[in-house]
Amino acid sequence: MVLTAPFRRAASALVTAALVMTAAAGCSDEPDPAPDAGLIGVTTMRGAFLQAAEIGPTWSAPQQSSDPQQLPSFCGGTDAAPQVPPGAEVVSSSFADEGSKGAQTLHQTALVYPDEDAAKAGQALLQAVADKCQASVSVPATVTADRNEPAYTETVEVRKLDEGGWSGFVIVRHKLYEAAHPGTADTAVAVLNSRNVVLVDTYALYRLDNASASPGFENDWQRLLGTVVQRVG
Numbered sequence: 364m365v366l367t368a369p370f371r372r373a374a375s376a377l378v379t380a381a382l383v384m385t386a387a388a389g390c391s392d393e394p395d396p397a398p399d400a401g402l403i404g405v406t407t408m409r410g411a412f413l414q415a416a417e418i419g420p421t422w423s424a425p426q427q428s429s430d431p432q433q434l435p436s437f438c439g440g441t442d443a444a445p446q447v448p449p450g451a452e453v454v455s456s457s458f459a460d461e462g463s464k465g466a467q468t469l470h471q472t473a474l475v476y477p478d479e480d481a482a483k484a485g486q487a488l489l490q491a492v493a494d495k496c497q498a499s500v501s502v503p504a505t506v507t508a509d510r511n512e513p514a515y516t517e518t519v520e521v522r523k524l525d526e527g528g529w530s531g532f533v534i535v536r537h538k539l540y541e542a543a544h545p546g547t548a549d550t551a552v553a554v555l556n557s558r559n560v561v562l563v564d565t566y567a568l569y570r571l572d573n574a575s576a577s578p579g580f581e582n583d584w585q586r587l588l589g590t591v592v593q594r595v596g
Contacts, residue, residue: 402559403595405454408473411594412456413587418469422460431455435470435565437489437552438496439517439536445492448485451476451561465546465570469587474561486531486556489563493521493534493554504541513544526585527592529555529562537576545574551584555592564588 415422431453436444447453451474460467476482496519504514517538524533531554538548550567566584568577 402478403475403557405452405473405475407595408454408475408560408562409456411591412454412471412473413458413469413590414456415458417590418458418587419460421462422458422467422469425457425459434472434489434563435552437492437534438500438519439538439550440497440500440502442496445489447474448488448561450481451485464572465568467569467583468565468567470563470565471591472563472565474563476559476561479559482556482559482561486554486561489554489561490532493532496521496534513546514541515539515548517548524553524555526553526555526589528596529557529592531555531561539574542574546571547574547576549577549580551580553584553588555588557592557595560595562591564591 415424432447434445434447436442453472453474455470455472457468457470459469474482474485476485498520499516499518501516502514505512515538517536520535522533522535524531533551533553536548536550536552538550540546540548547570548567550565553562553564555562555564564584564587566587568580568583570577
């Protein structure tokens with residue numbers, strides 16, 4: 364089925380927006396100082412992140428990077444994405460898999476704090492953002508110089524989450540586009556804390572010319588997240 368031009372541009376813009384969140388934070392030639400006993404270091408988190416080849420043969424890294432202090436959107440719709448809570452060293456990595464019928468993106472961000480109390484405070488600030496998300500939003504069609512997205516309705520659910528000794532919450536969003544431009548966008552933003560680190564792991568699945576939900580979405584984001592936290596322990 365041939366994709367309509369507005370939706371093709373919208374999907375491309377969504378993927379570009381998701382990928383531009385990546386940053387080279389924490390990537391320098393200088394060795395990281397040894398973390399205190401029991402704390403998690405920047406090198407450990409960087410090494411725990413999934414790489415493109417581990418996710419799948421069609422995944423690749425983006426060409427653009429942006430402000431490392433900018434996190435992916437929590438509430439969806441037209442809400443602004445939250446800033447990184449202060450005091451953390453940021454490590455991030457992003458990948459995408461784009462095709463003619465849709466795309467997938469994975470954005471991994473570790474906020475490495477100097478101690479456990481600072482990490483818990485940072486997670487609490489992000490929890491406060493999630494708590495303000497509306498359960499459902501309707502957004503009219505958007506046409507600008509760099510964006511052409513059909514109208515859609517997006518539902519948002521915030522759940523408690525525990526994974527491999529890490530605890531926090533996940534925001535699960537389901538976006539359904541208008542009937543004239545059928546498509547969906549499912550997003551899971553997991554925010555988990557262990558010791559001095561807050562992990563923000565965002566997986567999104569975009570489907571074009573298909574108004575049905577993806578049956579594998581829940582398993583996919585949990586599997587990707589679970590692999591990272593298991594590597595850190």
